[in-house]
Each structure stands twice: as structure tokens, then as C-alpha cells.
Amino acid sequence: MLLKAGESTLVAGTLESVKYRLTSMSWSYLPLAAINPVLNLANQDCAVAEKSDMLTPTAGTTSSPAGSGDSTWGCTLVISAEAKMMSTDADYELILSGVNEQGQRLTYKRALRVQPNPDIRPQAPVEADLTGMSIQPVASVCRLGASLTLQAKGIDISDPVVYHRWFVVQGPEVVLAGADKPTVGLIMPQVSASTIMVIQLEASTTAITPENTSVRWAQAVVNIDPAPPFSLCSSYQN
Numbered sequence: 001m002l003l004k005a006g007e008s009t010l011v012a013g014t015l016e017s018v019k020y021r022l023t024s025m026s027w028s029y030l031p032l033a034a035i036n037p038v039l040n041l042a043n044q045d046c047a048v049a050e051k052s053d054m055l056t057p058t059a060g061t062t063s064s065p066a067g068s069g070d071s072t073w074g075c076t077l078v079i080s081a082e083a084k085m086m087s088t089d090a091d092y093e094l095i096l097s098g099v100n101e102q103g104q105r106l107t108y109k110r111a112l113r114v115q116p117n118p119d120i121r122p123q124a125p126v127e128a129d130l131t132g133m134s135i136q137p138v139a140s141v142c143r144l145g146a147s148l149t150l151q152a153k154g155i156d157i158s159d160p161v162v163y164h165r166w167f168v169v170q171g172p173e174v175v176l177a178g179a180d181k182p183t184v185g186l187i188m189p190q191v192s193a194s195t196i197m198v199i200q201l202e203a204s205t206t207a208i209t210p211e212n213t214s215v216r217w218a219q220a221v222v223n224i225d226p227a228p229p230f231s232l233c234s235s236y237q238n
Contacts, residue, residue: 001110004117005037008080008219010170010198013096013108014072021053021071022106025098029112036090037114040218042078042198047139047236048223050074050194073098076196078219079112086116135201135220137235142188142224146232150220152182152201164201165208169219171197188224197222 003009015025025046029039055069075096096108132154142148152164166176166184172195177185186199199222202208204215228234 001112003079003081003112003114005081005086005114006117008078008169008198008200010196011077011079011094011110011112012074013077013094013110014074015096015098015106015108017071017098017100017104017106019055019069020100020102020104021055022051022073022098022100025049025073025075025096027075027077028095028097030093030095032091032093036092037081037086039092039114040080042080042219043076043139043221045139045236046073046075048076048141048196048221050223071100076221078198078221080217080219081114086114088116090114133201133203133216133218135199135218137220137237139221140223140233140235141228142222142233143228143231144188144190144224144226146188147185148188148222148233148235149183149185150199150201151184152203152218163204163206163208165203166199166201169198169200171195171222172224188222191224191226193226195224197224 001009001011015022027041027044027046029041050073052072055071090113092112094110094112098106100106134153135150136153140148164180164182166179168174172189172191174186174189174197198219200217200219202215202217204212206212206214208215
């Protein structure tokens with residue numbers, strides 16, 4: 001798969017364990033060259049994941065101590081290539097790893113290439129108070145109609161000279177209350193099936209315009225689930 005510098009993309013991966021339930025799952029990446037820029041991974045620990053444990057309990061045996069059937073987990077990762085300036089392609093191996101209840105490790109791998117982006121001009125120095133900006137919670141699973149608050153972290157949110165802009169980059173349309181503030185609120189829209197929504201925050205010490213080359217950004221992932229085993233939202237803090 002291909003990604004341009006300064007942009008983001010979604011990668012979906014699935015792990016299947018036969019006879020034993022999966023107990024954990026997470027993403028990582030391997031740069032295939034020492035000079036490759038760092039990638040930003042949202043939902044790296046699969047706090048938002050779709051899990052299907054289709055195991056039927058049976059009497060414990062040597063060949064099937066946990067029952068019969070399959071345990072399948074799917075996890076969607078948001079990858080951001082934050083390095084704006086690149087002169088050559090950068091290649092990576094994306095790895096989704098999981099462990100089942102017998103301690104067996106399963107993996108799913110994909111190749112990723114990040115390419116230089118000719119539309120990006122040299123970036124001006126970023127103000128120190130925007131370094132390390134993130135969104136909390138970074139990943140959430142929410143029931144239909146549940147309310148969720150997202151907040152900028154890692155910056156001085158009381159600084160009146162910081163400009164903010166929140167918007168949805170993937171998923172259904174939703175009203176974002178306070179889209180120009182450091183904290184935004186939203187109510188989960190109606191969906192018929194489990195749906196991933198990616199929300200992005202941009203921040204800058206100058207007005208956010210297409211010509212502004214010093215904008216910092218971060219993303220959060222929300223899985224809208226029509227029937228989760230809880231009443232509101234379950235969130236993961238980074």
C-alpha cells in the first residue's frame with residue numbers, strides 16, 4: 001500500500017485463532033531502512049477492535065482444551081506519515097500481532113511505502129507549545145446516541161493564540177460542538193453496523209489556512225457499535 005508524506009490512511013487487519021481464544025492484539029511497524037521517518041500509529045494497541053469468539057465450550061481435551069471453533073479479531077489502524085519533507089521513498093513492514101490463550105503468537109503483515117509529497121512546501125519551525133500534541137481519548141467504542149468529549153493534550157490549551165480545527169476525515173457526518181476549541185463534543189450518529197469514524201484535530205499559533213505550513217495535527221478513532229456490552233462509551237487513554 002502507498003501513502004504520501006504528511007497524509008494519513010487506514011489499514012485493516014484480522015487474526016484468526018483455531019481452537020483457542022485470542023487474548024491480545026496490537027500493531028507495530030519495521031522500518032526497512034535506518035533513515036526512514038517515524039510513523040504515527042493511532043489505535044496501535046487495538047483498543048477499538050471487532051472481536052468474534054465462536055468457540056463452543058466442551059470438556060477439556062489435549063487437542064482442544066478450550067472448545068471448538070474459531071476466535072477472530074479485527075483491528076483498524078490509522079497511520080500518519082508526519083515527516084513532511086522526504087526526498088526518496090521509505091518502505092516499512094506493518095505487523096499485526098496477537099497471542100491466544102495457549103501463548104501462541106499469530107501475525108498478519110503488510111508492506112507500506114511512504115512517498116514524497118510534491119504538494120508540500122518546506123515547513124516552518126513548529127512552536128514549542130505544540131510539540132507532542134495528541135487527542136485524548138485516542139480510541140473509543142461507543143453505543144448509538146452516546147456522547148463523547150475529545151480534548152487536545154500536550155499543548156497549553158489556555159493559550160488564546162493557539163488556533164484549533166476539528167473535523168471528521170472518515171466515517172458518517174456528525175455535529176462537532178466546539179470545532180474551533182481545544183475540546184470538542186459529539187453524539188454518536190445512527191449506523192446499522194459497526195462503523196469506524198476518524199476525527200482529526202489541527203492546531204497552530206497562526207490562522208489555519210491552506211498556506212500555513214506550521215500546522216500540527218493528531219487523530220482519534222471512534223468505533224460506533226450498535227450493540228456493545230456497555231451503555232455509553234469505553235475509551236482508551238494514550
